[in-house]
Amino acid sequence: MITALLIAWLVTLSVQLFFILFVFSRTAFYKxxxxxxxxxxxxxxxxxxxxxxxxxxxxxxxxxxxxxxxxxxxxxxxxxxxxxxxxxxxxxxxxxxxxxxxxxxxxxxxxxxxxxxxxxxxxxxxxxxxxxxxxxxxxxxxxxxxxxxxxxxxxxxxxxxxxxxxxxxxxxxxxxxxxxxxxxxxxxxxxxxxxxxxxxxxxxxxxxxxxxxxxxxxxxxxxxxxxxxxxxxxxxxxxxxxxxxxxxxxxxxxxxxxxxxxxxWAAWRTQKRRHLNVGQYYRPGHKRRLGLLVGSHVLTWVLALVAGVVLLVKELLQQPFTPDEWLLLLIAAGLFACRWLLFWGIVGRISYRLAHTVHWGIMPVVDTMLAIYYGFAGLRTLFRRKKKKYAW
Missing domain, CATH: 3.90.550.10 (Spore Coat Polysaccharide Biosynthesis Protein SpsA; Chain A)
Known part of the structure; x- marks a missing residue:
């Protein structure tokens, strides 16, 4: 189970690194x-x-x-x-x-x-x-x-x-x-x-x-x-x-x-619900691509938290990782740090270009906050039971 967890974390980190390095960088350095x-x-x-x-x-x-x-x-x-x-x-x-x-x-x-x-x-x-x-x-x-x-x-x-x-x-x-x-x-x-x-x-x-x-x-x-x-x-x-x-x-x-x-908060939630409702009508390829991007963002942080909890529990119970598990953990932790720094640098540069929307110094906070927001928004969309009519 621990090996599967670490492999899943490596996969989500790889997806994130791909988007940051080969997609987001296009906007960061666009002339x-x-x-x-x-x-x-x-x-x-x-x-x-x-x-x-x-x-x-x-x-x-x-x-x-x-x-x-x-x-x-x-x-x-x-x-x-x-x-x-x-x-x-x-x-x-x-x-x-x-x-x-x-x-x-x-x-x-x-x-x-x-x-x-x-x-x-x-x-x-x-x-x-x-x-x-x-x-x-x-x-x-x-x-x-x-x-x-x-x-x-x-x-x-x-x-x-x-x-x-x-x-x-x-x-x-x-x-x-x-x-x-x-x-x-x-x-x-x-x-x-x-x-x-x-x-x-x-x-x-x-x-x-x-x-x-x-x-x-x-x-x-x-x-x-x-x-x-x-x-x-x-x-x-x-x-x-x-x-x-x-x-x-x-x-x-x-x-x-x-x-x-x-x-x-109430007015903003109403606005976002309408936007989320519209998203379901996107073309299938676009929905898959966005799902992969946002899902990997959320899972990057969720799996990091789970891996940290597992490490803490095993230390408290004095159940050490195997050498293979340690290797996977070190690689995943290294990629996580790399992804964290690249997100900070590249999205921070884009924010600078886009009217300093968010100060680059708090980009790590924004990164975590967005993961939480997208996680809850995804759960709400998944378990949505009825449609509401929103105002013009």
């Missing part, structure tokens, strides 16, 4: 292309862009966001606000104030439709009504890092082979454990989707910062296959249409969109 410098095949240098914001009772956020979007430095663009059944005065604000924002227009949506969820309906209408053949998506509670956000995000589409650009949206730093967990989970999710995209296996993006050609959307029938799934207007769509050839990533700090984090 953002200088489009137009010959590294890509340029098409139109400045294609027109439609920025889409879907909003439901987001008056306070829209009053801050729309002037920032209107001030983006780009030759030809529009900001299209989809006001979905708001009751907080958003309609009055848009009708009375938006006239002063030259790039902004809006569409009111007055009702729900049984055949599709509200946000997917709003996005579909937005893409049909967009003036330009490329859209850049964000949420009302996001704020672009600079007035070069739009230009930076769509730069990857100057290569005609690219139809999709994955961006990053960090959460604002606040005090407390909840905020640290939110930022840590956001960082590690970005590590995964950026790294796998750079490895030729794109599987998701975030709708807070995502650009694609409308042709890609309509050629793949939009949200048709998951139109009744609440959520997934970003990651399920990317999961279906993204390929190694048509997907670009953007790690330029000027293109990040900063989001406001949940303030209570």
């Amino acid at each position: 953002q292309p200088e489009y137009g410098s010959g590294e890509s095949t340029p098409g139109e240098s400045t294609p027109g862009i439609t920025v889409v914001v879907c909003a439901h009772n987001e008056l306070a956020n829209l009053t801050e966001l729309l002037p920032l979007l209107n001030a983006q430095q780009y030759p030809e663009f529009e900001v299209l606000v989809m006001d979905d059944r708001s009751t907080d005065g958003t309609d009055t604000y848009l009708e009375n104030e938006v006239a002063g924002l030259e790039h902004v227009r809006f569409i009111h949506i007055d009702g729900e439709h049984e055949h599709v969820t509200p946000k997917k309906y709003a996005l579909t209408i937005a893409l049909k009504k967009a003036r330009y053949p490329t859209v850049l998506l964000t949420d009302a509670d996001c704020r672009p890092a600079s007035d070069g956000w739009l230009a930076g995000m769509v730069a990857g589409l100057t290569n005609p082979a690219k139809s999709l650009v994955l961006g990053f949206s960090p959460y604002e730093r606040r005090a407390g454990l909840l905020n640290l967990l939110i930022r840590s989970e956001t960082l590690f999710t970005a590590v995964q989707y950026f790294s796998l995209a750079l490895a030729g296996r794109p599987y998701m993006g975030v709708g807070r910062n995502l650009a694609y050609r409308t042709k890609l959307f309509f050629d793949n029938k939009g949200f048709y296959t998951h139109k009744n799934v609440l959520g997934g207007d970003d990651d399920l769509f990317v999961n279906e249409v993204a390929t190694s050839r048509n997907t670009a990533v953007c790690l330029d700090p000027d293109t990040f969109t900063w989001s406001q984090p949940k303030e209570t």
